[in-house]
Amino acid sequence: MSKAIEVDCVSMTYSRELVLKNISFCVNKGTIHGFLGPNGAGKTTTMKLLTKVLHHQTGKIKILNQDLSRPDQFFYKKIGFLLEDPPLYPDLTVTEYLHFMAKIKRIEKGKIQKHISYCLDVLDLINVKDRLIENLSKGYKQRVGIAQAIIHMPEIVILDEPTNGLDPQSVIEIRNLILNLKKEHTVLLSSHMLHEMSLVCDDITIISEGRVLESGSLESLQEKINNTQEVIVELADHNPQFEQYLSKHQTIRHYESMQQDEIFRYIITPNERVELRPQMAKMAIELGASLLRIDRKEYSLEDLFVSVTGQHD
Amino acid sequence: MIRAILFKELRVFFRSPLAYIIAGLFSLIVGWIFFNQLSYFVENIQKIPVAMRNQYDFSNEVVIKFFGNINFLLLFITPLVTMKIFSEEFKEGTIDIYYTSAVSDYELILGKFLSVIVQGLFLLATTFIFPFFLSNIQLSDVSFIFTGYIGLVLNFTCYAALGCLASSLTRHQILSALMAFILILFIWMMTMFAQMTSNYLFSEILSFISINKHFENFVKANIFISDITYYMSFITLILLLIKKRLGMRQWI
Numbered sequence: 094m095s096k097a098i099e100v101d102c103v104s105m106t107y108s109r110e111l112v113l114k115n116i117s118f119c120v121n122k123g124t125i126h127g128f129l130g131p132n133g134a135g136k137t138t139t140m141k142l143l144t145k146v147l148h149h150q151t152g153k154i155k156i157l158n159q160d161l162s163r164p165d166q167f168f169y170k171k172i173g174f175l176l177e178d179p180p181l182y183p184d185l186t187v188t189e190y191l192h193f194m195a196k197i198k199r200i201e202k203g204k205i206q207k208h209i210s211y212c213l214d215v216l217d218l219i220n221v222k223d224r225l226i227e228n229l230s231k232g233y234k235q236r237v238g239i240a241q242a243i244i245h246m247p248e249i250v251i252l253d254e255p256t257n258g259l260d261p262q263s264v265i266e267i268r269n270l271i272l273n274l275k276k277e278h279t280v281l282l283s284s285h286m287l288h289e290m291s292l293v294c295d296d297i298t299i300i301s302e303g304r305v306l307e308s309g310s311l312e313s314l315q316e317k318i319n320n321t322q323e324v325i326v327e328l329a330d331h332n333p334q335f336e337q338y339l340s341k342h343q344t345i346r347h348y349e350s351m352q353q354d355e356i357f358r359y360i361i362t363p364n365e366r367v368e369l370r371p372q373m374a375k376m377a378i379e380l381g382a383s384l385l386r387i388d389r390k391e392y393s394l395e396d397l398f399v400s401v402t403g404q405h406d
Numbered sequence: 407m408i409r410a411i412l413f414k415e416l417r418v419f420f421r422s423p424l425a426y427i428i429a430g431l432f433s434l435i436v437g438w439i440f441f442n443q444l445s446y447f448v449e450n451i452q453k454i455p456v457a458m459r460n461q462y463d464f465s466n467e468v469v470i471k472f473f474g475n476i477n478f479l480l481l482f483i484t485p486l487v488t489m490k491i492f493s494e495e496f497k498e499g500t501i502d503i504y505y506t507s508a509v510s511d512y513e514l515i516l517g518k519f520l521s522v523i524v525q526g527l528f529l530l531a532t533t534f535i536f537p538f539f540l541s542n543i544q545l546s547d548v549s550f551i552f553t554g555y556i557g558l559v560l561n562f563t564c565y566a567a568l569g570c571l572a573s574s575l576t577r578h579q580i581l582s583a584l585m586a587f588i589l590i591l592f593i594w595m596m597t598m599f600a601q602m603t604s605n606y607l608f609s610e611i612l613s614f615i616s617i618n619k620h621f622e623n624f625v626k627a628n629i630f631i632s633d634i635t636y637y638m639s640f641i642t643l644i645l646l647l648i649k650k651r652l653g654m655r656q657w658i
Contacts, residue, residue, distance in 0.1 A: 146505045169508045180500040182414070184421045196410035197507040
């Protein structure tokens with residue numbers, strides 16, 4: 094798959110502090126790439142480097158195979174950028190604002206109206222097009238922010254925490270809009286909301302304290318952490334014999350037990366990659382334990398995030 | 407591109423109540439000063455014997471002082487006009503719009519600077535009514551009213567450039583206004599510094615740097631190439647400093 098963005102060993106010092114430490118990752122064309130990290134991890138700085146708001150000091154950045162240190166005059170047409178706080182002028186109406194944005198993105202005069210109509214339509218802004226931006230709700234302001242990022246039909250759209258601070262309904266709407274963008278654009282999306290990322294992204298890069306900790310497709314990352322073969326066993330009553338079996342069996346490295354609402358739960362970790370479930374089911378029945386559930390433990394993106402940032406700490 | 411930025415700025419300015427508050431306040435104070443000067447002149451001239459009244463010149467006593475007072479007011483009004491021009495863009499993060507678009511720093515600065523000049527012309531236009539009142543009086547020479555206004559516009563342009571520079575240094579509007587006031591006051595006080603020093607050469611240099619020295623010539627209808635060169639060099643230098651500042655891409 095061809096690359097839309099390639100970041101190679103980029104470091105950056107800001108106010109005498111090393112905020113990006115040799116980061117490298119790629120964004121494939123036609124995908125939604127999630128840029129995940131806690132607050133202050135360096136997400137916004139990286140995005141500002143990609144859009145040339147800031148200049149990187151070391152390393153190499155390529156946007157659509159073009160070196161960012163030698164951009165051509167059409168560079169700005171290829172990228173659309175939405176900051177965490179949408180850059181809006183509250184005293185302008187939505188149409189006036191988009192018209193201004195179209196002009197400074199050097200869209201040909203004859204095509205400006207067509208581009209504005211496209212944005213109003215895609216982002217469902219037609220009903221508020223003549224309202225002053227200051228009178229719009231936060232959700233609508235966010236949409237106007239996305240509209241300015243796509244008004245010049247860039248190949249790459251970079252969105253910095255687009256769902257931050259929105260109510261649940263707006264979050265769902267913005268999420269659907271982002272999924273819609275995938276048809277026409279490559280999207281790089283930053284967030285610290287892991288659940289959001291898992292719903293919209295094809296690929297994920299995890300960044301913490303200016304370092305890239307993991308980067309790859311969502312499936313491959315989830316596969317990586319689900320590789321441990323941990324098993325959950327739930328029993329309806331306490332069975333000391335079963336616990337004795339768990340503590341003595343050679344294939345089991347360790348187990349954790351907990352009690353919740355009359356349910357006894359065991360999380361069992363094997364010594365090596367073996368399928369424990371048939372063996373556990375058989376033993377529970379043989380030892381007379383009332384088995385309620387037996388399953389492999391599934392890890393979420395949250396677990397992955399905690400796991401990789403924890404390792405780094 | 408410059409035109410797009412200019413029109414956007416003007417649209418935002420004229421939609422804001424601040425524009426009309428500043429214009430109203432400015433017009434009110436100028437009107438009050440003009441009325442007082444006129445009353446003072448009429449009062450004084452009546453005390454002078456008729457034969458000597460020709461020596462008490464209306465132009466010197468009213469019109470030139472009128473321009474001087476407007477110039478003084480601009481010292482306070484200009485920082486209010488320019489305080490938002492860059493500071494607000496930094497604070498709201500809208501400055502990144504220009505950095506991620508095909509807008510050069512020169513286009514951005516010129517678009518914004520021209521908008522401030524138009525705002526200044528709007529403010530000065532509210533004072534045109536006072537010379538209009540004087541059209542009934544048979545003034546021997548009206549050219550200095552015309553050159554006086556050119557001087558005011560040029561002075562305002564220099565103050566505006568300093569105001570824009572101050573605004574480009576900080577994201578806080580009040581701080582920006584305060585810095586602009588101090589910078590404008592500084593070039594105002596150059597004449598005073600020039601008088602304080604005993605070194606002839608140094609005194610001449612300070613005197614040349616002082617904006618009011620050049621403004622005086624305009625108000626007296628004496629236009630010299632050196633004055634125009636001074637204004638043009640001053641504005642160019644300040645705009646280049648703003649360009650340098652924006653190139654740093656870091657805001658306080």
